[in-house]
Amino acid sequence: MLGMQPAISARGVSKSFGRQRVLDSLTVDIPSGVTYCLLGPNGSGKTTFIRAIVRLLHLDGGELSVLGRPVSRVDEIYSKIGYMTQHKALYPDLTVQENMEFYAGLYGLKKQQRVDRIGELLKMVDLSEHRGRLAGALSGGMYQRLSLACTLIHQPQLLLLDEPTVGVDPRLRQTFWEYFNRLAGEGKTVLITTHLMDEAEKCQRVGYMRAGRMAAQGTPEEILRLAGLKPVLKLWLAEPERDAAQLLAQGYEIDVVGGVVQVRLESHAQIKEVLSNVSPLDMRLAEPKLEEAFLRLSEAA
Ligand SMILES: Nc1ncnc2c1ncn2[C@@H]1O[C@H](COP(=O)(O)OP(=O)(O)O)[C@@H](O)[C@H]1O
Ligand SMILES: [Mg+2]
Structure with a gap:
């Protein structure tokens, strides 16, 4: 909840690929229990930052903590994190149901819990009718929806969603947003990247990233005021x-x-x-x- 220690805290975080400085002394606090939108043009470093949070890459400098732990120990709390990448991460030759079973098994969900959770999530992403379809044969939007459902299976405390609504139709997007805000209401932290401005307005907090730095951050109202609008x-x-x-x-x-x-x-x-x-x-x-x-x-x- 607000006022608690931030879910993610970055201080002067830097990362270069070759001579390109992709994260340039990035400083940001992402409070616990909010929907936080990381917005920014392509190439501004959003995905790189998320990958740093789960330690898929090592930082050149700065301090980063995740759920109260230094990022060097983030592997101890992987089960509290749900990460949906921007790229295809499901098994194309498993069905919708089987992909979900796989993730449920990975996180050690018990039989009944597994059945309930899969049923609930497939309903939320509107895929209940397509349980038997192969993931590799799904349309772009359906694939995104299944990815999201798999990411949520173990009720993570921290959700990292990299462009989760790409290809998802507006009606279902609305459902997603209601769901994300409900999770935040339960004290979970939902970090979402997007390049869509209208989505940013649905988040409780927004951070605008530009060239590896935070150009502006706050509630949508604060950002409007900051820009003098x-x-x-x-x-x-x-x-x-x-x-x-x-x-x-x-x-x-x-x-x-x-x-x-x-x-x-x-x-x-x-x-x-x-x-x-x-x-x-x-x-x-x-x-x-x-x-x-x-x-x-x-x-x-
Ligand atoms: N592993 C990598 N090796 C080299 N360059 C990379 C790598 N990952 C990202 N980049 C570069 O870093 C920049 C930022 O990428 P990224 O974090 O994916 O931005 P965003 O998600 O905001 O679009 C891009 O110019 C990209 O080409
Ligand atoms: Mg990206």
């Missing part, structure tokens, strides 16, 4: 010039675009205040987009 109240007024002058005199930040008065709000609470000053014929609230915030932050970096 504010909700905008658009007002259609009978006398826009007079009202604009009045709002300006009151200290509001305004723009007039095509006769529409746009007020940049510090907070949503200001809507009421604005409406005590003017009586619009019509109005609309435009919320800032996380996408724009990241665009601004990467231009500024």
Whole structure:
């Protein structure tokens, strides 16, 4: 839960491949019990960071701890971690059911537990009807769904999901997100990489990675504020010039675009205040987009 020691803590973590510095003194805390989205363009080092967390590669420098242990001892807690790679990691010549049985066996689930868990997870990823299909014959999206189900089989405390929603249709994505947020509510930590901005908005925390560093991190609201983006109240007024002058005199930040008065709000609470000053014929609230915030932050970096 929030306030506890972070699930993952990185201090000045670095990794180079040849002369390319892929993680460049990366510092980040990923709190326990949240959905955390690691967002960033291709090649920014997201996968490399995840691989470092499970010690599939060795760091050149810096400190990294995972569930309270130094990463050098992460092998002691592998059973608490679920890792879904960006690449195909299932057995193509085993069926959906057999792949799940395999992972359940690997983690030592008992017979009844195995049956229950497989049933529950196949339902969640909407593959119950396809138990008998070979993994190698599944479509891209179905394969992703099976990978996710296998990753979740042992109820890991820390989930590392590298682009888990690639190829998954929007309706099922929604189910995934509800599931991830529920896991976080139970105190589990869900670290997800994605290059999709709209997915980042569904996470409790977001970290924007750029060239091996964190360019910005916080809650989606904090990131919007950091980028200087504010909700905008658009007002259609009978006398826009007079009202604009009045709002300006009151200290509001305004723009007039095509006769529409746009007020940049510090907070949503200001809507009421604005409406005590003017009586619009019509109005609309435009919320800032996380996408724009990241665009601004990467231009500024
Ligand atoms: N094992 C490796 N050997 C050489 N270069 C690598 C290796 N792994 C990753 N890279 C390079 O590191 C950069 C970051 O890769 P990656 O962490 O996969 O980024 P992301 O997941 O954000 O797309 C890329 O330029 C990639 O080519
Ligand atoms: Mg990647």
